[in-house]
Amino acid sequence: MTRITIDPITRLEGHGKIEIFLDEAGDVANTYFQIPELRGFERFCVGRPVEEMPLLTNRICGVCPEAHHMAAAKAADAVYGVEPPSAAKKLRELLYMGFYFTDHTTHFYALGGPDFVMGPDAPVAERNILGVIHKVGLEIGGKVIQARKYGHTIVEMLGGRKVHPCTSIPGGVTKGLTEAERVEIEQMGRWGIAFAQFSLQLFSDIVLGNPVYLDLILGDIYTHRTHYIGLVDAQNRVNFYDGRVSVVDPDGKRLGKYGPDEYNDWIAERVEPWTYLKFPYLKKVGWKGFTDGKESGIYMATPLSRLNAADGMATPLAQEQYQKFYETLGGKPVHQRLATHWARLIELLYAAERLVELATDEEITSPHIHTVPTKTPTEGVGIVEAPRGTLTHHYWTDERGILTKVNLIVGTTNNYAPISMSIKKAAQSLIHKDTEVNEGLLNMVEMAFRAYDPCFGCATHSLPGQMPLEVAIRDAAGEPVRVLRQHC
């Protein structure tokens, strides 16, 4: 095969790109997945007060501002060495559950779900949320809109405004919860539990009840045996807001747990010449290239990873689903990437149950929501689970709290290596010498990365809108054979 080095500079055209290189025989030799990177964030932050970070970082991207707000607030707590009061932590977590509820709902119904509800090779114009509603029923659309509305309302109530919250500060939060608001959230949470159960039933009927889809999920095309990481509480149960990061190997054996200030002992980053983004891997296992297995330090951080890295869920209904999940899929850990869609719905149920738990916690309306920082600021790390992976913020400041250095490892970055591997494996499994490369087939390649729910911070809001994606297939000479490029 002709070796082609792709110069990332020529690729910064503002779209994600999957390039599939064929060999002389017409089989897939290699694939590259590239995404444009936003530049200069650290430079932008240095010189600003650390307490601005919860506001600034939630502007990094339009997809998960709440996650950045939380990680930044926790990192700022750590910089000031201040412990927020228990009620403040619960209020932050309550806001965060509202966000998770919206985010996971949107992914299932608008993004991941259409592949299953409509079918992987359904015409592209139908493979979207409108197609889903057309097929499953109009009332489902109403439920999705309602679910999003409730999530937004909770975020606004606690975060001061919709989508981009502004109430978390070093040492706690600036806004408490009234009894009337508490009652409202409890009601929304109870509705949410029923909605999550409905969604799981829908998944069970449409996906698990269809042997073709079950084969697709359990088949080899979308399977990788990697390490998994995810935040867990003291009992090793999944937690989105707080705890330590559990690391398990491909056999499910826990290699250890790390706290925020230990992340550097566990995570290292690999640089490749063909992309600006770095590939994080487990330092203690080492980088062995784009390969899976116990000897390779490549890990994944997604809803599926969180379930694999934990011992269970902290709420009863989600725990029942957790057990069913592993019983159905043949034990733990589950390596089949498409099972991430199911794992996400189990997390949706957990988020709703946790909403109700927190809303009925007697401390939640407490007025003690802030501890005044008194120590000299230095350095701190904050970790939360963003919907699409473990999110780490690390700040360094001078003695006045002015930022001197910033390092972020964002959700999707964790998964850059496994996403790249999944795309390659799907392409190699599906594209052969005499295969007709049609849209349905390319969609099945895309399904390999859609399961990860990748969030590219680069999806700016410039018109014409979302980040476009291009899939290009090149022959052994590097000449394009087929390009699917709907968005440019």
Place this chain on the structure above:
Amino acid sequence: MKSLIIGLGNPILGDDGVGWRVAEAVRGLQPSLEVECLSLGGLSLMERLVGYDRAIIVDAMHTGHGRTGTVTTFPLSELPDRSAGHTTAVHDVSLPTALSLGRQMGAQLPEEITIVGIEAERVYDFSEELSTAVQEAIPVAVTAVLQEIEKWIHGLDR
């Protein structure tokens, strides 16, 4: 008739912040107008439009052709719906898809949505600064917004 002017974009991402600057300038000139600055797309943007009869969205455009700072006014229907299939929308649905969804759900959404787009240059570098040509386009875009509002007031066709 209930109307909304939206400045769209990311205020810390270079030229992507121009929508906010234009919206703020419009608010300064016409304090009685309902003006919002948002960093939203797709479903969330549609949700913000519920209850309005008409809207103007001011945003940076990055088409890659056309001179930086060029201001273009056009109806939303002329914006290609590039993510009708979600192949290309990695994390949201497009605004037209979201609007269709909202309408199917019975939401009251603006019949008339006008886009005022400003061709941008730098939208991948964190900065609060605008490119010179984009900065200079602000008064042009403000005028374009005010002209649209004039048309509403006088009931003139486009």
